[in-house]
Structures are given as C-alpha cells and as structure tokens.
Amino acid sequence: MRHVISLLIENESGALSRVSGLFSARGYNIESLTVAPTEDASMSRMTIVTTGSDDIIEQITKQLNKLVEVVKVVDISEAAHIERELMLVKVRATGKDREEIKRTADIFRARIIDVTDASYVVELTGNQGKLDAFLGAIEPALILETVRSGVCGVGRGDRVLKL
Amino acid sequence: MVLTGAEIVIRCLQEEKVEYVFGYPGGAVLYIYDALFQQEAVRHVLVRHEQAAVHAADGYARSTERVGVALVTSGPGATNAVTGIATAFCDSIPLVVISGQVPTAAIGQDAFQEVDTVGITRPCVKHNFLVKDVRDIASTIKKAFYLAKTGRPGPVLVDIPKDVSMHKCEFEYPKEISMRSYNPVVKGHSGQIKKAVQLLLEAKRPMIYTGGGVVLSNAAEQLTRLTRLLGYPITNTLMGLGGYPASDRQYLGMPGMHGTYEANMSMHYSDVLLAVGARFDDRVIGLPSHFAEEPRKIIHIDIDPSSISKRVKVDVPIVGDVKEVLEEMIRQLESGEARPNPEALAAWWKQVEEWRGRNCMVYKNSDEIIKPQFVVQKLWEVTGGEAIVTSDVGQHQMWAAQYYRFDKPRRWLNSGGLGTMGVGMPYAMGAKLANPDMPVACITGEASIQMNIQELSTCKQFRLPIKICNLNNRYLGMVRQWQQLFHGQRYSESYMDSLPDFAKLAESYGHVGIRVDKPGDVEGAIREAFTTHKNELVFLDFQVDQTENVYPMVQGGKGLTEMILSAEDL
Numbered sequence: 001m002r003h004v005i006s007l008l009i010e011n012e013s014g015a016l017s018r019v020s021g022l023f024s025a026r027g028y029n030i031e032s033l034t035v036a037p038t039e040d041a042s043m044s045r046m047t048i049v050t051t052g053s054d055d056i057i058e059q060i061t062k063q064l065n066k067l068v069e070v071v072k073v074v075d076i077s078e079a080a081h082i083e084r085e086l087m088l089v090k091v092r093a094t095g096k097d098r099e100e101i102k103r104t105a106d107i108f109r110a111r112i113i114d115v116t117d118a119s120y121v122v123e124l125t126g127n128q129g130k131l132d133a134f135l136g137a138i139e140p141a142l143i144l145e146t147v148r149s150g151v152c153g154v155g156r157g158d159r160v161l162k163l
Numbered sequence: 164m165v166l167t168g169a170e171i172v173i174r175c176l177q178e179e180k181v182e183y184v185f186g187y188p189g190g191a192v193l194y195i196y197d198a199l200f201q202q203e204a205v206r207h208v209l210v211r212h213e214q215a216a217v218h219a220a221d222g223y224a225r226s227t228e229r230v231g232v233a234l235v236t237s238g239p240g241a242t243n244a245v246t247g248i249a250t251a252f253c254d255s256i257p258l259v260v261i262s263g264q265v266p267t268a269a270i271g272q273d274a275f276q277e278v279d280t281v282g283i284t285r286p287c288v289k290h291n292f293l294v295k296d297v298r299d300i301a302s303t304i305k306k307a308f309y310l311a312k313t314g315r316p317g318p319v320l321v322d323i324p325k326d327v328s329m330h331k332c333e334f335e336y337p338k339e340i341s342m343r344s345y346n347p348v349v350k351g352h353s354g355q356i357k358k359a360v361q362l363l364l365e366a367k368r369p370m371i372y373t374g375g376g377v378v379l380s381n382a383a384e385q386l387t388r389l390t391r392l393l394g395y396p397i398t399n400t401l402m403g404l405g406g407y408p409a410s411d412r413q414y415l416g417m418p419g420m421h422g423t424y425e426a427n428m429s430m431h432y433s434d435v436l437l438a439v440g441a442r443f444d445d446r447v448i449g450l451p452s453h454f455a456e457e458p459r460k461i462i463h464i465d466i467d468p469s470s471i472s473k474r475v476k477v478d479v480p481i482v483g484d485v486k487e488v489l490e491e492m493i494r495q496l497e498s499g500e501a502r503p504n505p506e507a508l509a510a511w512w513k514q515v516e517e518w519r520g521r522n523c524m525v526y527k528n529s530d531e532i533i534k535p536q537f538v539v540q541k542l543w544e545v546t547g548g549e550a551i552v553t554s555d556v557g558q559h560q561m562w563a564a565q566y567y568r569f570d571k572p573r574r575w576l577n578s579g580g581l582g583t584m585g586v587g588m589p590y591a592m593g594a595k596l597a598n599p600d601m602p603v604a605c606i607t608g609e610a611s612i613q614m615n616i617q618e619l620s621t622c623k624q625f626r627l628p629i630k631i632c633n634l635n636n637r638y639l640g641m642v643r644q645w646q647q648l649f650h651g652q653r654y655s656e657s658y659m660d661s662l663p664d665f666a667k668l669a670e671s672y673g674h675v676g677i678r679v680d681k682p683g684d685v686e687g688a689i690r691e692a693f694t695t696h697k698n699e700l701v702f703l704d705f706q707v708d709q710t711e712n713v714y715p716m717v718q719g720g721k722g723l724t725e726m727i728l729s730a731e732d733l
C-alpha cells in the first residue's frame with residue numbers, strides 16, 4: 001500500500017540524513033522525499049511517499065518518531081488529504097509540434113515558462129497521476145528532460161500538522 | 164566565568180558528577196586532556212585501545228545506574244570506538260562519548276585524522292552532535308546526558324572540533340533541559356494497564372517473560388513483587404538475568420536458543436504472555452511463524468513503541484517505564500479482590516513442573532577433564548552468587564548465563580545484541596571501578612580474551628583485581644559447535660592455534676597467572692584467586708573439554724519447542 005507520511009523535523013544539519021539513513025538501513029522504500037523549512041524557520045516539513053504492508057508502515061512511523069530531531073509524524077494518507085507535485089518538462093518544440101504541445105499544455109492547465117525557437121519548458125502542478133498523464137500525452141521522442149519535485153501533501157479541513 | 168571549550172567540557176562532566184572518564188588522547192583532544200590534567204574531580208582511566216575505553220564505560224554503566232563516559236580523539240580514535248558504541252546501542256546502555264574532531268575550518272578538506280564521525284556513528288547511536296560553536300558545548304553536553312539516560316537509554320556522541328575546544332566563552336551549565344522533539348512516555352496508559360491486569364487474572368496458562376528493560380528501569384523489586392503476587396512462572400532473557408531471583412521456585416531459567424526446556428515450553432504454550440522490557444528477539448522466540456501458531460494473548464510493556472508489535476503482534480501494548488507500569492499493576496491488583504484462579508494455576512504448574520522434570524541442564528561431569536559448566540558452577544559456589552560476572556561471546560557466555568545463578572540485577576554484564584567478542588575484560592574494569600568492594604569475575608574464552616588482551620596493562624596501572632576465568636577449549640567453540648552440527652564437521656578456521664601461555668602472559672604484566680588442568684584443582688584455584696590473591700588480578704586458565712557443546716539448543720529456523728536437549732538427541 002502507498003502511504004504519504006508528513007513530518008516536522010528540527011532544521012538541523014544532518015537531520016535529512018537521519019531520515020534517509022533510517023529508510024536505507026531498515027530496507028524501507030522511498031518513492032519520493034521532499035523537504036523545506038516551514039513558516040517557523042527552526043523547523044522543516046518533510047513529505048515521504050512510501051509503500052509497505054500495514055506492519056511496515058507502523059514500524060516506519062514509530063521509527064521516525066523515535067528520531068530525536070523529529071517533532072511530529074502523521075500518515076496523511078490515512079484520511080482525506082491533498083497531494084501536489086511540481087514538474088518541469090523540457091520538450092523539443094519545432095514545426096507543427098509547437099502548436100500541438102501548447103494545446104496539450106492548455107488541456108492540462110500547464111504553463112509554458114521558457115521558450116526558444118527549438119524548445120519549451122512546461123510547468124505543471126498536480127497529483128502524481130495528472131503528471132504521469134501529461135507525460136503520456138506527449139510524444140516520448142520530444143521529451144528532453146523531466147524534473148519532478150516529489151510529492152508534498154496536506155490534510156483536508158481541520159486536520160493540521162503543527163507543533 | 165569565561166572558560167575555554169575544553170574547560171567547559173570538563174566542568175560539564177563535573178556537573179554531571181562523572182567519576183571516571185575512559186579514554187585515550189590524541190591531537191584533536193589535546194586541549195581537553197590539558198583541562199583534565201588541571202583538576203581532580205573527574206578521574207581519567209587510560210586504556211590501551213579506544214574500543215576498550217567505550218566497553219569499560221559501558222561496563223561501568225551496566226553495573227550501576229549511571230551514564231558511562233568515554234573520550235577519544237578524531238579519526239582512528241573515533242573509528243576504534245565504533246564497536247564499543249554499537250555494542251552499547253544494541254543493548255540500550257546509556258553512554259556519552261566525546262570525540263575530538265579536526266578544526267572546523269579543516270572539516271571536509273580531507274584533513275589529517277579526519278573522518279565523518281557523526282556520519283559513521285549515526286546508525287549506532289541514540290543521537291549525536293557536531294558542536295560548531297563553543298557557546299553550544301554546555302547545552303549539548305547537557306542534552307547528551309539527558310538523552311543517554313532517559314526513555315530507552317543509549318549511547319550519545321558529541322564530536323568537538325579542536326578549535327571549538329580552544330575558543331572561550333562564558334560558562335553556565337543549564338539546570339533543566341527540554342526538547343520539543345523528544346518526550347519519552349513514562350507513565351503507562353491506565354486503561355491499558357487495567358485491561359492487562361484483567362487478562363492476567365483470567366489466564367489459565369500465564370507466563371511472565373522479562374528482559375533488559377527491567378534491569379535498565381531498576382524495577383527488579385517491582386517485578387519480584389508482582390510475580391509473587393500472581394504466583395506465575397517467569398523467565399528472564401539473557402539481558403534480563405537477575406531481574407528476578409534465579410534461585411526462586413517460580414523462575415524457570417532463561418528462554419530462547421540456549422534457554423531451558425521449561426522456559427521455552429511455557430512461553431510457547433502459554434495462553435497469556437506478559438512481556439516486560441523484552442523485545443521478542445530472534446534468539447528468544449525461534450521461528451516467528453512457529454511461535455505464532457499457538458493462540459495466546461500478549462501484553463507488552465516497553466518504553467519504546469517501536470519495540471512493540473515489531474516481530475510479534477501484541478494484543479495489549481503498554482508504552483511506559485517498566486517500574487511505573489508494574490507499580491500501577493501491583494496497585495490495581497492489591498486494591499481489587501480478584502485473584503488468579505487457583506485450580507487453573509495448579510494445573511498449569513503441574514504441567515510446568517513436568518517440563519522442569521526433564522532436567523535439561525544436567526551435564527555429564529568428569530574426573531579426568533574439566534567441564535566448562537563445572538567451572539562456572541564452582542565460581543558460583545565460591546563467590547556465593549555474590550560476584551559481578553562479565554563475559555565475552557561464545558560458548559562460555561552461554562554456560563556463564565546458564566550456570567551462574569543471578570539473584571540480583573546489574574550483576575551480569577555481557578553483549579547480547581551485538582555479541583561483541585572482547586567486551587569481557589573492559590566490562591570487568593568498568594564494573595570494578597564502579598563497585599570497588601564487590602568481587603568481579605570475567606568468564607571468557609581463549610579467543611575472545613585476545614581481542615582486548617592489551618587491557619591487562621590498564622588493569623596493572625589502575626590496580627584492578629578482577630578474576631579472569633578463561634574457559635580455554637582451544638577452539639572458537641561456538642563456531643565449532645555450529646560447524647559440527649550444521650556444516651558436516653568441517654572445522655573451517657575455528658581452531659585456535661599458537662596460543663600464548665596465558666598464566667605467564669598475565670605474570671609478565673605483574674598479575675597472578677594460574678593454569679588449571681584437572682577438575683580436582685578447579686575449586687582450590689578459584690578460592691585462591693578470591694582469598695590469597697584477593698587484591699590482585701588473577702588469570703585462571705582452565706584447560707577445558709574441547710568437545711563440549713552448549714545445550715539445550717534451538718537451531719536457527721526452528722520453533723521454540725523443537726529443542727535439542729543434549730548430545731543424545733542428535
């Protein structure tokens with residue numbers, strides 16, 4: 001089962017390696033991991049997408065909680081939540097492809113943020129499925145680079161991850 | 164008061180009432196050694212290898228309720244310390260290890276004796292710190308001690324660059340520390356405790372299984388009261404020995420791979436299992452799927468939530484400190500009317516006694532050749548069960564655990580989780596310094612003792628009259644046993660050739676060495692060591708039966724009840 005785990009962690013050097021080291025040492029999967037400071041600069045928020053049986057996910061949250069610098073851990077995928085990922089795709093855009101790519105970008109509500117006479121950079125935000133679908137809609141030979149930020153997520157409504 | 168970083172380190176240790184620091188100097192810690200030199204409150208024990216420094220600090224901690232402290236230099240000093248740190252980590256022992264680091268400006272430059280100590284030790288510490296500013300030393304050391312001894316204890320490393328130990332700042336030791344990210348649960352959930360007590364009272368085949376958590380929590384008294392109140396059978400893991408008096412009738416011996424038949428059968432066929440500060444280790448429950456075949460309800464008390472339902476699904480988890488939780492259980496039991504069902508309990512004990520009747524711990528003694536078990540029994544007799552006993556790792560460790568009967572906690576020091584050969588003598592050193600009035604014996608093997616044999620020199624310098632009992636079988640006995648049983652008797656590299664004359668070796672350091680060849684001389688030699696040579700280190704080199712194996716035994720991959728009880732079962 002796929003889970004999205006959010007956590008608050010002290011913004012100390014080395015904190016990230018404690019988390020990533022935990023996953024590699026215990027053989028847990030990481031699909032993606034994103035981290036950045038929060039509104040309180042002393043704390044960072046991390047979103048980890050992982051897969052595993054219920055027992056493994058239980059161990060993952062317990063082991064994360066055990067890290068001394070981790071302040072709080074929630075499995076946001078346990079209830080209604082929103083996930084977003086940012087993707088930048090550089091595509092070859094020449095001739096009739098220029099119009100075609102622009103049309104596809106519009107359909108996906110993506111934006112073209114860099115233009116040269118031979119390429120576009122397309123910016124797209126959404127859940128993983130939408131990003132995958134966009135890539136599927138573009139002729140593979142045209143894709144020069146893709147960069148994905150990894151998933152970040154938040155609980156819906158009253159569910160707040162805060163100190 | 165304005166002090167240098169090095170002086171601050173020492174002042175912090177004084178504030179923490181540290182008696183001994185075990186260490187070894189080098190370039191990166193020269194300022195700290197200088198500060199150490201200029202005071203008397205904190206005493207330094209110069210070991211002969213940094214691994215031994217950490218083990219000795221660990222032995223000090225295990226034999227007391229205190230935090231052990233070690234001090235090492237950067238680079239090789241720190242890497243030598245890693246085995247010691249990992250050993251303490253695996254058994255949840257509170258340590259503060261201070262390491263020197265190259266100056267901050269040199270970090271990352273492949274400087275002389277630079278290693279990423281924080282990175283190397285990260286997976287085997289409870290937490291670690293790199294101190295980059297002299298103003299952070301005091302609060303970091305305060306945190307280190309707090310983290311080491313609270314919650315699930317463990318080693319904490321503080322890495323201090325050389326320039327930081329030289330810089331100056333105002334010193335003030337924080338009185339209190341609180342960390343928003345670290346709040347171990349101590350008091351158990353009362354609703355869960357109630358459920359547990361209820362379940363225990365309804366049990367028909369109850370069993371109490373306890374481990375190192377009882378010792379770490381200093382809860383032997385509470386455990387003994389609860390166990391007597393209930394009248395249930397009890398077993399202590401290798402790490403929990405002494406948590407309940409071994410000479411008591413309710414005690415069934417150790418469980419697991421080399422545990423007793425009665426302990427393993429009772430664990431397996433219990434209908435309610437109360438696990439207290441024990442972590443369902445693979446050497447204790449055998450094959451998990453086999454263990455899970457019998458339906459039983461499990462209550463698990465542990466301060467670390469990640470120990471619960473890790474290998475075995477638990478029905479009533481109780482997160483909290485063993486002592487607090489047991490006290491609450493006793494309170495609830497004593498204030499209520501309900502008592503265990505006497506008929507069910509009598510029937511269960513009848514079954515347990517039948518298992519005990521198999522007498523799985525008997526071994527064939529000999530008049531010709533010294534049996535290792537016999538040596539341990541004699542050591543127990545001569546010391547009246549009152550010694551602190553350390554061991555190394557191997558067959559001798561198991562015989563020590565099986566035949567020295569521990570009635571009190573913190574008397575048995577060994578490496579259970581990591582199984583580190585070489586801990587025996589350093590543990591004995593730390594224990595002797597912490598308990599100068601207690602007899603301290605180290606039960607070891609000729610292979611293990613050589614892993615830290617250089618410490619005979621430290622023992623000489625600090626006049627540590629420990630008694631080393633070498634069960635010399637001229638084999639990596641535990642390895643040989645597995646090769647005999649599971650690898651077609653191909654004894655690949657398990658023979659210990661070219662051994663020194665251990666008695667003479669000890670004598671060359673100014674200690675007493677005694678070689679014992681005959682069973683008839685065993686008791687006399689031990690007595691001599693503890694009386695005539697009471698104040699000297701004695702190296703007793705027992706030439707024991709080379710072919711003896713440790714039984715009972717549960718093979719890897721087998722269930723707890725599928726035991727080999729003796730050589731006849733093969």
Ligand SMILES: Cc1cc2nc3c(=O)[nH]c(=O)nc-3n(C[C@H](O)[C@H](O)[C@H](O)COP(=O)(O)OP(=O)(O)OC[C@H]3O[C@@H](n4cnc5c(N)ncnc54)[C@H](O)[C@@H]3O)c2cc1C
Pocket residue numbers: 253254255314315316373374375376377379380399400401402403417418419420421422439440441442443444446447464465466467470483484485486556557560561578579580581582583641
């Ligand atoms: C050669 C060899 C053979 C071995 N054979 C056996 C064997 O036959 N039988 C055996 O039992 N072991 C054996 N071991 C040891 C085994 O590997 C484990 O180290 C041991 O079983 C673990 O003991 P434990 O479950 O008591 O846990 P420990 O490692 O002592 O862990 C303690 C538990 O208590 C918890 N705890 C700590 N403090 C507190 C507190 N204050 N309150 C509540 N909980 C707390 C911790 O979170 C942890 O879960 C052997 C080792 C070796 C090297």
Ligand SMILES: Cc1ncc(C[n+]2csc(CCOP(=O)(O)OP(=O)(O)O)c2C)c(N)n1
Pocket residue numbers: 555556557558559560582583584607608609610611612634636638639640641642
């Ligand atoms: C540092 C280390 N290396 C290897 C091992 C594997 N090992 C476990 S027991 C053992 C043999 C120990 O021999 P000895 O000390 O003579 O004890 P005996 O089993 O003969 O009583 C070995 C090599 C270990 N536990 N620790």
Ligand SMILES: [Mg+2]
Pocket residue numbers: 557608609610634635636637638639640
């Ligand atoms: Mg041997």
